[in-house]
Amino acid sequence: MEMEDGRSVNHLPPGFRFCPTDEELVLHFLYPKSLRLPCYSNIIPELDLHRLHPWELDGKALMSGKRYFFFSQKMENRVLENGYWKQLDMEEPIFSGGSGKVGVKKLFEFYIGGAPFGMKTNWVMQEYHLCNWGSALSLHYPKTKGIRKLDSNYKWVLCKVEEHKGNAQSFNYSDEDGSELSCLDEMFLSLDDDLDDISSSHFL
Numbered sequence: 001m002e003m004e005d006g007r008s009v010n011h012l013p014p015g016f017r018f019c020p021t022d023e024e025l026v027l028h029f030l031y032p033k034s035l036r037l038p039c040y041s042n043i044i045p046e047l048d049l050h051r052l053h054p055w056e057l058d059g060k061a062l063m064s065g066k067r068y069f070f071f072s073q074k075m076e077n078r079v080l081e082n083g084y085w086k087q088l089d090m091e092e093p094i095f096s097g098g099s100g101k102v103g104v105k106k107l108f109e110f111y112i113g114g115a116p117f118g119m120k121t122n123w124v125m126q127e128y129h130l131c132n133w134g135s136a137l138s139l140h141y142p143k144t145k146g147i148r149k150l151d152s153n154y155k156w157v158l159c160k161v162e163e164h165k166g167n168a169q170s171f172n173y174s175d176e177d178g179s180e181l182s183c184l185d186e187m188f189l190s191l192d193d194d195l196d197d198i199s200s201s202h203f204l
Helices: 022-035 133-140 183-202
Strands: 062-064 067-073 083-095 101-112 119-130 156-163
Touching (some): 022 083, 022 119, 022 156
Antiparallel strands (some): 062 067, 067 156, 101 119
């Protein structure tokens, strides 16, 4: 997002919050971005996931609360100079009313060091992918009837990154806007806390 003088603005003004649901992220941001349609997607910047560690996103990604949002090109591996994103063996479908399944959410943890012996951090990422173009487009974007082809040069995903702190006893299993987390989110947070307990007991 840019101001009139060309300066980049990746923080929302005071009093504004960006807290869309998974469905809204897919339908109102990721779909239009991939079809190059006029939309709100210019609010969220494009970043290279290979170049930025999660603690370097401040000032570059769209920040709302403690979360960072950005678009990145779809890639096979997510290896950076000093670490890597490791995908958890679980993913969650995203549904939209009469459209059925319109997207998939994948979950990642960030490790410092080289795979597979890196050290796990508290940084987590949710990565949103598209699917089921026909039904979603016909319902939400009727003017694009007959258009089904993705931008072959830019296959985008939408990333949401945040740093979790505390343990299961102190963490509130709810979103920033007060809504309940999905089962995938709760499974991840429970798994994350179990691993921390195991790591702590090892040094007792």
